[in-house]
Amino acid sequence: MSKNVQEGLEHSCWKVRNEAVKALARARAPENAAQLVAVLEDRRRGPWLKRLLGEPRRQVGFIRRNAWKGLENQAVPRACLEILLLEGVTDSYFEVRSQAWLTLKAQIERENFRPDPAGVARLLAVLRRERNFEVLTNALQTLPHLVENGALEELAPRMVGHSIWKVREAFVNCLARCLEMGRIQHEAAARLAKLLQPYGDGFRPVFLLQDRLRALRQVIEQRA
Numbered sequence: 001m002s003k004n005v006q007e008g009l010e011h012s013c014w015k016v017r018n019e020a021v022k023a024l025a026r027a028r029a030p031e032n033a034a035q036l037v038a039v040l041e042d043r044r045r046g047p048w049l050k051r052l053l054g055e056p057r058r059q060v061g062f063i064r065r066n067a068w069k070g071l072e073n074q075a076v077p078r079a080c081l082e083i084l085l086l087e088g089v090t091d092s093y094f095e096v097r098s099q100a101w102l103t104l105k106a107q108i109e110r111e112n113f114r115p116d117p118a119g120v121a122r123l124l125a126v127l128r129r130e131r132n133f134e135v136l137t138n139a140l141q142t143l144p145h146l147v148e149n150g151a152l153e154e155l156a157p158r159m160v161g162h163s164i165w166k167v168r169e170a171f172v173n174c175l176a177r178c179l180e181m182g183r184i185q186h187e188a189a190a191r192l193a194k195l196l197q198p199y200g201d202g203f204r205p206v207f208l209l210q211d212r213l214r215a216l217r218q219v220i221e222q223r224a
Contacts, residue, residue, distance in 0.1 A: 009035065014060050021063055025070025033074035039067040040084055061093030068099040072106040081113050086122060089139075094132040101135065105142040120146050127155065133164040140170040144177040152184055153192065160195040169209040172196060176216045179223075190220045 008020030088100025
């Protein structure tokens with residue numbers, strides 16, 4: 001890590017610190033991973049004006065989001081990631097929560113990390129309370145790596161009836177991926193697919209959700 005980046009991480013201006021975090025994210029190295037983790041572990045309070053506006057921490061939401069983004073391709077010790085992950089998916093800033101789910105997906109796909117059953121249960125508990133649709137859509141991308149039949153069916157009622165079609169589309173994609181990965185049985189996938197309505201209010205000449213649902217039903221029929 002260069003001296004400029006090190007100095008940038010301690011700069012009083014959050015924009016400078018943010019650029020330093022982005023620089024760390026561009027190169028995969030143990031020391032860079034450690035610095036990104038240190039940014040996320042920084043509990044120092046922010047200036048009083050920032051706290052008044054709803055940002056309690058010195059490392060503002062943009063910085064925390066970019067630190068999580070930088071960890072996608074870094075090798076992070078399992079114990080460290082387990083602690084950070086629960087904080088990330090419950091962060092006060094929705095973009096941090098959203099990116100934490102994507103980073104978890106990337107770490108699992110790189111075979112660097114997989115939560116234990118207790119960790120998965122905690123993540124699902126957080127997901128049941130999540131209200132932001134962007135966070136939900138990214139969490140649903142990660143879900144096929146975490147769940148089996150029962151957990152997916154437990155989440156289904158809320159997802160299939162969600163008021164935002166993007167969440168319903170993400171659930172269709174999640175269900176199709178779970179079926180491909182053998183994470184859900186054919187009968188359960190068919191049962192959940194019947195609950196989904198293929199209508200959305202996107203600004204495109206075709207209903208993307210309807211297309212995804214049609215593709216899912218084709219896979220189910222082929223495996224029947």
